[in-house]
Amino acid sequence: DIQMTQSPSSLSASVGDRVTITCRASQSISSYLNWYQQKPGKAPKLLIYAASSLQSGVPSRFSGSGSGTDFTLTISSLQPEDFATYYCQQSYSTANFGGGTKVEIK
Amino acid sequence: QLQLQESGPGLVKPSETLSLTCTVSGGSISSSSYYWGWIRQPPGKGLEWIGSIYYSGSTYYNPSLKSRVTISVDTSKNQFSLKLSSVTAADTAVYYCARRNCPTIRTIRLCRAPWDYWGQGTLVTVSS
Numbered sequence: 001d002i003q004m005t006q007s008p009s010s011l012s013a014s015v016g017d018r019v020t021i022t023c024r025a026s027q028s029i030s031s032y033l034n035w036y037q038q039k040p041g042k043a044p045k046l047l048i049y050a051a052s053s054l055q056s057g058v059p060s061r062f063s064g065s066g067s068g069t070d071f072t073l074t075i076s077s078l079q080p081e082d083f084a085t086y087y088c089q090q091s092y093s094t095a096n097f098g099g100g101t102k103v104e105i106k
Numbered sequence: 107q108l109q110l111q112e113s114g115p116g117l118v119k120p121s122e123t124l125s126l127t128c129t130v131s132g133g134s135i136s137s138s139s140y141y142w143g144w145i146r147q148p149p150g151k152g153l154e155w156i157g158s159i160y161y162s163g164s165t166y167y168n169p170s171l172k173s174r175v176t177i178s179v180d181t182s183k184n185q186f187s188l189k190l191s192s193v194t195a196a197d198t199a200v201y202y203c204a205r206r207n208c209p210t211i212r213t214i215r216l217c218r219a220p221w222d223y224w225g226q227g228t229l230v231t232v233s234s
Contacts, residue, residue: 001169034220036153043202043224044153055222087153091218094168095143095155 002026002090006098012106019075021101023088028068032092035064035073038100039084047086048073078103108133110203110225118197118232124190128203128225129183136161136181139209141217144177144188146199147227154199158206159186164214193232200227 003026013019023033031051036044046055048064051071061076075082083105088098114126128142135142143158157167159177167175171190179186190197203225208217 032218036221043204043227044221045224046220046222049220049222055220089153089220091220094166095145095158095221097153097155099152 002029002093002096004088004090004096004098006086006088006101008101009099010102010104012104013078014106015078015080017078017106019078019082019103021073021086021088021103023066023071023073023098025069025071025090025092029090029092031067032090033064033066033071034089034091035062036087036089037082037084038087044087075103108205108223110205110223112201112203112225112228114228114230116229116231118193118230119234120194120232121192124188124193124197124230124232126188126201126203126228126230127185128187129185130205131184135179135184135186138212139207141206141208141214141219142179142186143204143206143221145202145204145221145224147202148196148199156188156190156201158214158217160214166214195232198230198232200229202227 005024033051035048038044052064085100085102109131111129118124144156157177174191176189204221205223206219208219211217
């Protein structure tokens with residue numbers, strides 16, 4: 001079973017900051033890595049798929065990179081609506097999610 | 107616009123079977139490109155994939171839940187359903203239904219697309 005580890009589990013940042021979240025797989029998953037944003041009381045929303053492809057309608061300040069076991073989600077300039085919890089998910093085998101990263105206001 | 111809507115009891119007693127239905131509107135559950143699934147989230151915790159189904163009835167379950175999970179599809183009603191048996195308080199969660207789009211894949215285990223459409227989720231509490 002492939003385990004997904006996200007870091008940090010939470011972070012505090014200000015509007016305009018560059019934010020980076022890391023996701024590590026316990027074995028190689030090629031580029032089968034997706035990122036989701038979840039706000040309280042809402043379903044997750046797909047942001048990035050296949051490690052670096054931006055989902056339609058998602059602002060370009062979101063970007064993803066990586067392959068193999070190490071991946072990153074970057075928000076180039078944090079906006080007020082970006083304060084949320086972010087999850088990575090591998091789709092190489094089954095569909096495991098990482099533990100989440102909560103982005104809070106500093 | 108595709109929409110998914112979960113429905114079912116919000117309260118289930120311990121040791122009983124949890125049953126939920128996902129109704130798909132704005133698209134056909136029988137499309138050969140789409141795979142459907144259930145994902146849950148305990149209060150304040152992360153996301154856990156439960157299992158997936160194809161319109162043909164092929165299923166793929168999370169190994170950690172496989173012995174208790176049954177997912178089925180009713181193409182005439184454009185619905186798919188989840189049954190989770192022998193529930194305990196640990197099964198208390200928001201349950202989401204969702205879709206994956208794999209236009210060239212016909213084997214459920216080989217669909218590696220992300221979950222691109224989600225229902226709003228329904229909270230199921232396991233308590234006596």
